[in-house]
Amino acid sequence: xRKKPRIGIMGGTFDPIHYGHLxxxxxxxxxxxxxxxxxxxxGNPVRKTHERVSDPEHRYNMTVLATASNPDFExxxxxxxxxxxxxxxxxxxxxxxxxxLQAELFFITGADAVFDILTWKDPERLxxxxxxxxxxxxxxxxxxxxxxxxxxxxxxxxxxxxxxALAISSTDIRRRVIERRPVRYLLPENVAxxxxxxxxxxxxx
Numbered sequence: 305x306r307k308k309p310r311i312g313i314m315g316g317t318f319d320p321i322h323y324g325h326l327x328x329x330x331x332x333x334x335x336x337x338x339x340x341x342x343x344x345x346x347g348n349p350v351r352k353t354h355e356r357v358s359d360p361e362h363r364y365n366m367t368v369l370a371t372a373s374n375p376d377f378e379x380x381x382x383x384x385x386x387x388x389x390x391x392x393x394x395x396x397x398x399x400x401x402x403x404x405l406q407a408e409l410f411f412i413t414g415a416d417a418v419f420d421i422l423t424w425k426d427p428e429r430l431x432x433x434x435x436x437x438x439x440x441x442x443x444x445x446x447x448x449x450x451x452x453x454x455x456x457x458x459x460x461x462x463x464x465x466x467x468x469a470l471a472i473s474s475t476d477i478r479r480r481v482i483e484r485r486p487v488r489y490l491l492p493e494n495v496a497x498x499x500x501x502x503x504x505x506x507x508x509x
Contacts, residue, residue, distance in 0.1 A: 311403060312341035312437070314412045315392060317349055317474070318363045320499060321370045322491040324472035328439045331465050332412050333376055336437065340376050341412070342399075343367050346390045347383040358504055360384040369494045393426045396433040409434040410463075414470075415444065418462060435461040441470045481505040 314329045321343075329341045345363045357363075364384050371377035382398055383390045396409060403409075415438040421427050444466065472490050480487050482505055487496055499505065 309407045310338045312338040312410045314343045318345045318367045319358050321367045322472050324469045327469040328467045332437050343379045366495045370492045391425045412437045415440040438464050439467045478505045
C-alpha cells in the first residue's frame with residue numbers, strides 16, 4: 305500500500321532567505337519524516353503592507369539559489385504568480401488540489417506567527433488542511449505554549465521543533481546590508497552575492 309506523501313510547506317517572505325530558514329526546513333524534514341519541503345515565497349504579503357518588501361522575483365530567485373544544493377528542497381512560484389493578496393488558506397487549498405487530498409501537508413513557520421493563527425483568514429479551514437510545525441529557539445516553553453493553544457480554543461494541530469539558528473533574522477541582515485556590515489555566515493554566499501549584484505536593501509535602491 306502506497307504511503308501518503310508528507311509534504312512540508314515553508315512559507316515566508318524570504319527577504320532575504322538565510323540559514324535560519326534552511327536549518328528550520330531541514331530539522332522539520334528529519335523530525336517529521338517529510339518527503340520534501342516546498343519553499344513558498346509570498347507574493348503580496350497581507351501582513352506586511354506597512355513594510356517595504358523586495359520584488360517577488362528577487363525573493364524567489366534568492367530562495368532558488370539558497371536551496372539548489374538540497375535535493376529534498378524545492379521552490380514554488382504559486383504565491384509569486386498569484387495576483388492579489390497572499391492568503392495561506394488559498395495556498396494550502398491549491399497544494400491539496402495539486403497533490404491530491406491524500407497528501408499530508410505540514411506548514412512550517414515561526415512559533416510567534418503560529419500564535420496568530422486565529423487572526424488569519426479562515427482559521428477553521430486552515431486547521432483542516434494542515435498540521436502546523438512551529439519553529440522555536442532552544443529553551444522555549446513548549447508545554448506553556450501548548451497550554452496557551454488549549455486555552456484559546458485553537459483546534460489546529462500544532463507541533464514544535466527547536467532550531468538553534470533561529471536567532472538569525474532577515475530584518476537584521478537587511479540592516480547590516482544598509483550599514484555595510486558583514487553578513488557572511490548568516491546566509492548562503494550565493495544569496496549574499498545576489499544581494500550585492502542587484503543592490504538590494506541599499507537606501508538608494
